[in-house]
Amino acid sequence: MPGESTKSVHEAEPFDEGTGSLVAPIYETSTFGFARAADVPLAVSGSGEKGYTYSRWDNPTVVRLEKKLGAFEHAGGGAAFSSGMAAISTAVFAFLEKGSHVLAIRDLYGGTFGLLHDILPGLGFDITLVDTGNFEALERGVKKNTKIVYIESPTNPTLKVVDIGKAAKLAHSNGALLMVDNTFASPINQNPLDLGADVVLHSATKYLNGHADLIAGAAMADAERIRKIKMTRREFGGTLDALPAWLVLRGMKTMAIRVRQQNASAMALAEFLSTHKKVASVHYPGLKTHPQHRLARKQMKGFGGMLSFEVDGTAGDAMRFTESVKIATLAASLGGVETLVSQPYNMTHTQMSAEDREKTGIPETLVRVSVGIEDVNDLIEDFRRALAAV
Numbered sequence: 001m002p003g004e005s006t007k008s009v010h011e012a013e014p015f016d017e018g019t020g021s022l023v024a025p026i027y028e029t030s031t032f033g034f035a036r037a038a039d040v041p042l043a044v045s046g047s048g049e050k051g052y053t054y055s056r057w058d059n060p061t062v063v064r065l066e067k068k069l070g071a072f073e074h075a076g077g078g079a080a081f082s083s084g085m086a087a088i089s090t091a092v093f094a095f096l097e098k099g100s101h102v103l104a105i106r107d108l109y110g111g112t113f114g115l116l117h118d119i120l121p122g123l124g125f126d127i128t129l130v131d132t133g134n135f136e137a138l139e140r141g142v143k144k145n146t147k148i149v150y151i152e153s154p155t156n157p158t159l160k161v162v163d164i165g166k167a168a169k170l171a172h173s174n175g176a177l178l179m180v181d182n183t184f185a186s187p188i189n190q191n192p193l194d195l196g197a198d199v200v201l202h203s204a205t206k207y208l209n210g211h212a213d214l215i216a217g218a219a220m221a222d223a224e225r226i227r228k229i230k231m232t233r234r235e236f237g238g239t240l241d242a243l244p245a246w247l248v249l250r251g252m253k254t255m256a257i258r259v260r261q262q263n264a265s266a267m268a269l270a271e272f273l274s275t276h277k278k279v280a281s282v283h284y285p286g287l288k289t290h291p292q293h294r295l296a297r298k299q300m301k302g303f304g305g306m307l308s309f310e311v312d313g314t315a316g317d318a319m320r321f322t323e324s325v326k327i328a329t330l331a332a333s334l335g336g337v338e339t340l341v342s343q344p345y346n347m348t349h350t351q352m353s354a355e356d357r358e359k360t361g362i363p364e365t366l367v368r369v370s371v372g373i374e375d376v377n378d379l380i381e382d383f384r385r386a387l388a389a390v
């Protein structure tokens, strides 16, 4: 088995035998011509055996990316989307039936929270959101009609760790699927399918692409489930276009090396923040003080580049910190080469009511950090200076 860096560079990247081109071509076309009418039905069937029909269905550059996505999550296949939310909503709808119940943790990315908390109940689906830190609450939440158990781990932005293996057993013993948003960990640090999950979801905008220059999403699962997701994608229409697919392919070539650096820098930054007198608490699964550190050690290969901390002060102090950093930037999103800081309370999690933010542990003083690949000593100095301004 090749290592992750070798896979990052070479997986699904054969050189083009016709031209010798080392890099994948970009098939920027909406439609595909046929020389023989007899080939049309097979291409239209979506069997993948014969040709392409229309780029909302499938496209050779996108299919190449999907091979790479599938390989990184040890899946039978992958499906690429125009955003992480397109991947999440399409995958969820692909497996919902009339009268289905969806059980999820409450610590969800704001967009996913909006989908489950606001949109699905309005369509008549039964949804239960439970406390993330308490696995028994998840166990108690299962119903006869539960079709999907949906989790993130580590969670956004509180970095709670959910036991993926246990959640998979719980889902399966009730005939439901386990879906895991693996965006925060990246496939370099965690592979939920190996732990028993059925569908893995990513905002490919983040670590997969890694360069903060596009929006994309991904779903990975066994071949049959990916086929179902892709058939649903045809009608929902959130397919990724060839040009951003090519950029994600390029971004993924450096994924292993980026993420390993981000793991190391996040650990150093978390340790620095833990000892700072203006920091009330630090949330990072790599710290021994993290409540689920042992579980994180068991199910993750690295602890990731995301952390959050509470400023020991007011909402205004947290705000001042985010605008005082000079190397880091105050911005939403994560997983790129640039370090970003944000206040989830008023940026990424505004879909939640103040009460839900409170329940989830997202106070106004919480700062989320996406650690980039800058020199870690420069980052520590930047944070030290910004905390002095608080």
Ligand SMILES: Cc1ncc(COP(=O)(O)O)c(C=O)c1O
Binding pocket: 083, 084, 085, 086, 109, 111, 152, 156, 181, 183, 184, 202, 203, 204, 205, 215, 216, 217, 333, 334
């Ligand atoms: C954990 C997580 N899941 C999903 C998404 C949604 O992804 P996108 O913005 O690519 O639609 C995000 C975006 O920030 C996220 O952080």
